[in-house]
Amino acid sequence: MSTAFISPLGSAEAPARGPFADAAAAAGAVTEVRDGWEVVTSFGDAAAERAACASSVGFADFSFLAKLELQAPAATLESAAGALELGSAERREGAWLCPVAPELRLELHPPAAAAARREQLEAAGVRTCDLTASLGAISVCGPRATETIARFSAIDTRPKSLPVSGFRPGSIARTPAYLLREDEERFLILFGAAYGAYFWETVATAAAGLGGRPVGLDALAAPSEVPHA
């Protein structure tokens, strides 16, 4: 494929490194290679990390998620990838299907599933671009998650405005980004990968002020998209 050079390719020896890799390492991350990605399993204290997610707020790097951008006429998108209502994402087989505009979507998949999905979409006439490397992803979870996000974004996160599965493209930390409410107290923020260090600092400062901290994948209730070794 002529755009192979935009899709990360990792191995156990040379894993793909997400935009948070340096910041997480500096914060004491314990890493492991899963599905070719260097992922953070913990910051050395999984119990404290779990406690943060349960009582205040924890944030974790999910940049390994495969992100596909779909562009096609609305009817083609609908027949190839199902109907979606703007503003609401849909959880399907471990993936999140997120509508951005009638002719534009984002899909989030486990790393291993992306290539096949891409081929399937292309075959159905959907122009699919791999934005895995272009977008970083950070999960913010816990009872103080909305308060944390309110420290750096004006997006309305009240449940009546942003119910579970709600998807909001908009300004986050003064950069173009996307906000997905995965659960009552769990959000996924997608942001420009070059902002990794800045985003880490922004989220970390806001979370710290509310008693939160960075957490590894081990601290999170294992949702299906967390890859395992």
Add this chain to the structure above:
Amino acid sequence: MSFVLTCPNCGTREVTDFGFGGEVSARPASKPPQRELNRYIYFRRNVAGPQREWWVHRSGCRQWFLAERDTRTNEVLWTARPEEAP
């Protein structure tokens, strides 16, 4: 200035989420005489009142859309995708 705009794709956001494209002016179908060309390139109607204009949701879906805004009050009368504009 901190009014809100409703992106046809993403919903209501602060105006700082958006980029402003100026008033809508049609590109001539073919090369116009110099005087009209200058008018197209350099002149704006700059109305005080409802104005049809381009906006882009720069921090969101990155799509362009049309809006009608009262330039005196910043009241936004409607927003719509270009192909669906009234």
Add this chain to the structure above:
Amino acid sequence: MSRLPQREGQRIDRSRPLGFSFDGKPRQGFAGDTIASALYADGQRVFSRSFKYHRKRGEICGCGQCANSLVTVDGAPGVRACAEPLADGMAVEHQNAWPSLEFDLMAATDRFGSRLTPPGFYYKTFIKPRRLWPYYERVLRRAAGLGRLPRRQAERGWETEYRRRHCDVAVIGGGVAGLAAALRAAELGADVVLCDEDIEPGGLLLAEGAHEQARDLAARCEEAGVEILSRASALGYFDGLVAIWQGDTLHQVRADRHVAATGAIEQPLIFPGNDLPGVMLSGGALRLAALYAVSPGESVVVSTCERRGLENALLLHNLGVSVAAVADLRREGDEELCDSLRAAGIEVLRGTTAVGASGRGQLAKVTLAAVDARGRAQGHPREIVCDCLAVCGGAAPASSLLLQAGARAGYEPGANRFLPGEFPPGVNGAGAVIGNEDPASALLSGSLAGAESALALGFGGAEDRARAEDERGRLEAATASPSPCLAPPALATDGRSEKAFVDLDEDVTAKDVAYAAAEGYDSIELSKRYTTATMGPSQGRFSQLAAVRALAEDTGLTLGEVGLTTARPPWTPVPLGALAGRPFEPAKRSALHGRHREAGAVVKWAGDWRRAYDYGDPAAEALAVQDDAGLIDVSTLGKLIVRGPEAGELLDRLYPNRMSTLKPGRIRYGILTSEAGRITDDGTVCRLDEETFYVTTTSSGAAAVEQWFSWWQADWRLDASITDVTQGVAAMNLAGPRARQILAELTELDCSNEAFPYLDGQHGEVAGVPCLLLRIGFVGEVGYELHCPAPNARALWDAIAARGARPFGLEPQRILRLQKHHILVGQDTDSESTPYGAALGWAVKLDKEQDFIGRWALEAKAESEPPTALVGFVCPGGEVPSEGAAVVEAGVVTGQVTSSRRSPKLGQSIGLAMVPPAAARDGARIVISDRGQRIEATVQTAPFYDPEGEVLRS
């Protein structure tokens, strides 16, 4: 001074004494005190000196509304002593007096300077000689400051936070009306935020003996889920967004409905000596006594022109304060209240008011008299010895927020006030701000406003609507006749020597307003700016009405005709740091940033990127590229994928040259222009396959180019899609004589010049990383721009660097590209540059049949000579002129230097400059004027290095 007896409702906890210092001397207060109440209880009546005349000032309002209690706390200036809770160990200092609070040298302006310092004095006095202004300014700033900021950010030690809050209803003001509004709206199901300036909500109820009701209302609000922000000031109303400052946090509240329950502000009286410490508002005196158990004086006199003053006098008496006499300007009305006062042994003087106050630095005696309409005393004035005069000059609705939201204020003569009306949609007023002053009608009007707000949002049912209707009826009946308030007379300004202040923040006297009117500043907006009345920290809370009244008197207009000045934010003085909020500084960094740091790179801003500027030795880095091999991170390049059957057509319409004719695997340079034919960006386009183009843009232009493409695409709707992959694709340029060899060692691709020629783009793995390799030569040597997934970039960089390619930064790249005359858009072009004026005419193909953006303008430009030409130059003398230096001809500026560097390879000073067309020929002499230095240069139209491009293509 001892405290008053313990009572319910007091804030202080006598079991918890707190130690603090004032100007270095130890003091003591109690937990629950404010700084001001603790100082006052300790006998300290003077807190600071005033702004202009350096007069002693102390407690006035007791709730942080004016500038007269500003102190410095632990180094932070501008803290309002009467609103700041006392904390153990606080170091409090006075402001605006030197060398000490008691003996202030600048106070001389008070005694001798008032004739020398009329309004506008510094416009008049300090204009000549002009060169001395910086000196004057320094002296004036010192003399008229209100505290000093620590110079260094680090010494301020203050971090601020931003918080966004969306809600259904925002209630501004936590008095009885605000609490009632919030409670009602919340009970109907609305999500409500309430902000209040005081330490606890309750407003006037707290000091007026109804603290239980206040605390009960607040507790019910909390229970109903209202978020109450205390010690939080609403700074302004901005198109529906209310900014609320609370300590370290700036809340930006976006609500669907707003209720302004901002209350009314008790007004001072204007008479000579009205600023003496000991003269305070009756509400301020009451707060001291009721909340902090501090008696405002040994002997208190009250002077009022409405009922409120009488009530406060009685409350003070009941709290154990010794009230000697009450003067009421009104001759009749409120007889029962007067009888109660008399029964308490307080002398009541009807038809009189305070006409003078005197004392040495502190009130000792007050003069009461009947007055005529001009404020002249009639009959026999009465002098009373006292140390506190509590005044009440009526109450002005705090309508600023409502007016900012679009309401209008009209004057009501009977009630002596400007009342807001004509509210914009979605905004309600409640309580004293709309004239519902007594607690019962304030409660009713708050409840109604809360109901109306919630009902308008779809909460509640028919029953609730009926209840609101009923409340509306009751409220209208209750407010049919507003409580009368006699406007205090404007003060006669003739022949008095003692100052009567209209504005205590800014030290503006009644005489100043008259003086300004006499000079022709007879509109309120002009008078405000000339005298600075109402421009101080209290934003006219205590001076607006007085200034209007004084001007009305001086001009013969009615108050309604004079009107109010425009209400502007902020309502409360706010530190700039609080407005700045959290320090967001979005910075993009490449995936290789960590490596650059480790290699000791000098990192600088380049657009919104943090970039490696050099690694310590730019000249050596540049030479390494030319003599061996160098490696630069160019991940900042904008990168777009344009895909679809009509992708070529789209690019043909956007670029002045042809892109649809590119063969897959080939690269073409292109410039972008506006419709006016001005260069906006440049970059390369590589065709990846039949339907896919890979477009690079300048580093700072990526977002703008994507927007530009999609804007036209929104109109044209061609079958092509645009995706910005800038941040996901890392790019590095391996260049130099040894570049090919290094690359060949890392890839299975045939890197020979025949198999991989100049301007070819090929796919392949390099060091195991999937790459797009573009053979282009921005730096002028054989070079390969390797584009790869950012998550793999480090492995690729490490592999190449390990083979000896020397990392080089932005600065050496700038030297190298200058040697080749490769322009930088924005550096060597400006907003006027056309391709013809930037030596890029070759990139415009007017012979292509396709219409394209800018074509029509460029056709016209092509026919005439451009006003300037971009050429290279060499300075034989070796000087390196500044970028931006002028090119001059016979003393006239005819052009400018756009780039200049010393080339280590060529051993020459080289540059690019915009020059007149006549000078755009080889060997032409030009003169550069650089900050007074004259530099001679010779024009060279061909590149300085490898002019034929043989090296590049080899």
